[in-house]
Amino acid sequence: MASSSAVSERRGIPGASFVEDVQIYLTQSGLDANSALSFLQERLQQYKLVEMRLLAQQRDLQAKIPDIEKCLDIVATLQVKKGTGEALIADFEVSEGIYSRACIEDTDSVCLWLGANVMLEYSCEEAVALLQKNLENARASLEVLVGDLQFVRDQVTVTQVTIARVYNWDVHQRRSRQAASTTPKES
Amino acid sequence: MQQGGGSETEVTWEDQQNINKFGRLNNRFHELEDEIRIAKETNENLEDASNELILTDEEVVRFQIGEVFTHMSKEEVESKIEQMQEVTSKNLEKLEEEKDSMLAQMAELKKILYGKFKDSINLEED
Numbered sequence: 274m275a276s277s278s279a280v281s282e283r284r285g286i287p288g289a290s291f292v293e294d295v296q297i298y299l300t301q302s303g304l305d306a307n308s309a310l311s312f313l314q315e316r317l318q319q320y321k322l323v324e325m326r327l328l329a330q331q332r333d334l335q336a337k338i339p340d341i342e343k344c345l346d347i348v349a350t351l352q353v354k355k356g357t358g359e360a361l362i363a364d365f366e367v368s369e370g371i372y373s374r375a376c377i378e379d380t381d382s383v384c385l386w387l388g389a390n391v392m393l394e395y396s397c398e399e400a401v402a403l404l405q406k407n408l409e410n411a412r413a414s415l416e417v418l419v420g421d422l423q424f425v426r427d428q429v430t431v432t433q434v435t436i437a438r439v440y441n442w443d444v445h446q447r448r449s450r451q452a453a454s455t456t457p458k459e460s
Numbered sequence: 461m462q463q464g465g466g467s468e469t470e471v472t473w474e475d476q477q478n479i480n481k482f483g484r485l486n487n488r489f490h491e492l493e494d495e496i497r498i499a500k501e502t503n504e505n506l507e508d509a510s511n512e513l514i515l516t517d518e519e520v521v522r523f524q525i526g527e528v529f530t531h532m533s534k535e536e537v538e539s540k541i542e543q544m545q546e547v548t549s550k551n552l553e554k555l556e557e558e559k560d561s562m563l564a565q566m567a568e569l570k571k572i573l574y575g576k577f578k579d580s581i582n583l584e585e586d
Contacts, residue, residue, distance in 0.1 A: 291473050343526035350525055362531040364522055372529075426487065427480045434479060438471055 284421060286323055289316065289428040292435050295442040306443035313436045320429045327422050334415045341408045348383055348400050355379055355397075469577055482569045482583060485562050492559045499552040506545045513538060 281288045292298045299309055354361045354377075361377040383400045384392050395403060513521065513534065521537045522529035532540075570583050 291476055293473070294470075347526045347528075350530060364529040364531075365527065375528075423484055426483060430480050430483045431476055434471060434476060 283424045286320075286421065286425060286428070288424075289320075289431040289435070291431055292438065295438050299439070299442075306439055306446070309439050310436060310443075313432055313439065317429065317432045317436070320425055320432065324422065324425050324429065327418060327425060331415070331418050331422065334411055334418065338408065338411050338415070341404055341411060344385070345401065345404045345408070348397055348404065351377070351380065351383065352397050352401075355381075469580060475573070475576065478569055478573055479581075482566060482573065485566050485569070489559065489562045489566065492555055492562065496552065496555045496559065499548055499555060502548050503545065503552065506541055506548065510538070510541050510545070513541070 299306065302309065304312065351361065358379060360379070363375050363377060364372045365375055367373045380397075382394050382396050384394045385400055385403065386392050516534075519534060520531050521534055523532045523537045523540060524530075573581055573583060
């Protein structure tokens with residue numbers, strides 16, 4: 274393969290080697306233009322699949338983060354109410370369009386839904402700490418994911434440019450061959 | 461990207477990196493446009509809520525936190541809304557700044573890439 278000045282892979286995703294010279298690339302790989310093009314197209318499809326997967330993960334994380342922030346909001350509201358001795362009155366949805374009223378007394382603990390049908394009781398402070406940690410983890414994961422997406426998109430761009438160059442090279446070759454095969458007739 | 465008709469211009473690694481960078485900027489630009497639209501909508505909603513609040517004569521207002529509507533006094537809700545408006549406005553400002561920076565960088569790259577490749581490259585929105 275022609276020299277690559279790029280990162281060779283990132284977290285399991287192979288990097289697309291940059292082709293310095295199309296002629297050398299084709300000679301070294303022993304492929305003709307059409308085979309090279311099919312190979313590159315296949316690589317492109319694989320990258321696109323990875324991109325789809327990462328986008329789905331990104332959407333999940335982007336939905337999770339506001340959820341955690343809302344939880345933190347509620348716990349903060351409960352903590353504020355704690356000092357006053359008043360109960361917090363809240364309307365919550367029982368079913369679509371039907372609401373019920375809850376009277377939440379002064380409390381030191383909250384229950385957090387951990388997923389997988391598990392709910393645990395925590396003190397308000399512990400709950401805030403746990404939610405904060407989850408929020409930080411989610412944000413960190415999102416950052417890594419965005420980095421992965423940028424990497425994959427770069428590889429897609431490199432592959433697309435390589436496809437265009439191989440195609441152009443092939444067109445150029447055909448034209449040269451045509452020009453070379455017609456000139457002898459003129460002599 | 462357009463395929464040139466067998467053009468001669470060689471693509472260097474630096475060119476490739478510029479093209480990659482343009483792609484990244486373009487993607488981020490579209491994301492920013494969406495984020496800015498959402499931030500503007502949120503601002504409008506907060507404005508509407510604040511106006512409704514002034515008009516109402518009820519003392520207890522149901523304010524949404526998470527999935528529930530908590531009963532709060534009008535003053536508490538007013539200050540909450542003000543806080544949220546401040547956060548959203550700051551965020552909107554930051555996003556607009558980022559968008560302007562993106563546009564400037566993209567214009568710069570367009571100059572460089574069109575300069576070298578002219579018709580062989582297409583950097584416009586379809």
